Amino acid sequence: MSEHTLSAYDDELKELRSIVSRMGGMAADQLIAAMTALKELDRAESNRVREADKELDKLEITAERAAIGVFARRAPVADDLREVVSALKMTTLIERMGDYAKNIAKRTLAITDGKPVVMPQTLDAMAEAAHHMIQDVMDAYVHRDADAAMEVWERDETLDNMHNAAFRQILARMMEMPEYINAYTHYLMIAKNLERIGDQATNIAEQIYYTITGIMLEDARRPKNDKTSTEVIQ
DSSP: OOHHHHHHHHHHHHHHHHHHHHHHHHHHHHHHHHHHHHHHTOHHHHHHHHHHHHHHHHHHHHHHHHHHHHHHHHOOOHHHHHHHHHHHHHHHHHHHHHHHHHHHHHHHHHHHHSOOOOOOHHHHHHHHHHHHHHHHHHHHHHHTOHHHHHHHHHTHHHHHHHHHHHHHHHHHHHHHOGGGHHHHHHHHHHHHHHHHHHHHHHHHHHHHHHHHHSOOOOGGGSOOOOOGGGOOOO
């Protein structure tokens, strides 16, 4: 492979990395915007979050085209093949993060349509933890830091525990104030959206670790600690 060809190949990989990084930044911004809209019950901001999701969808398509171009022109192997395949998977995971932020915005609109109630503070803490996971996992991607990716991967259990606590708190409020049951039902779903954003950040961490080391992190090493599916109202 000539020096010119190698340079062009490197440029294509850099462009793909750039798209993934931009998507990660957008997903983090959308989460912050969605939570701001929720705390302020701001319909206009909620609609802006929903519109912004379209841009993330477009970038995912751009990343897919860039990856197909690399496959078609360069036939990558070994480390480069892992990187391109993982980048494609990461764009899908990041796009899902945007979908969850959009879902939070939709729930906010539904809350404002009904009988609104102040947001449980546990959701704010969950959102902050999820936002840090997005930021840190994208930093791990940019700096090719397997240890940092592992650290984010291990944080998923903490967010699961926060989700369990939020679930129980919101259920308790539903029983105390049944007149607000509709709003609290939406808050339950928002808590789940935040937990799922953390799951996507964890999955991205797995892809980063694999890209760098060639080793897949085993799910058995990170048991899920989300117990809400088995919770029973007493």
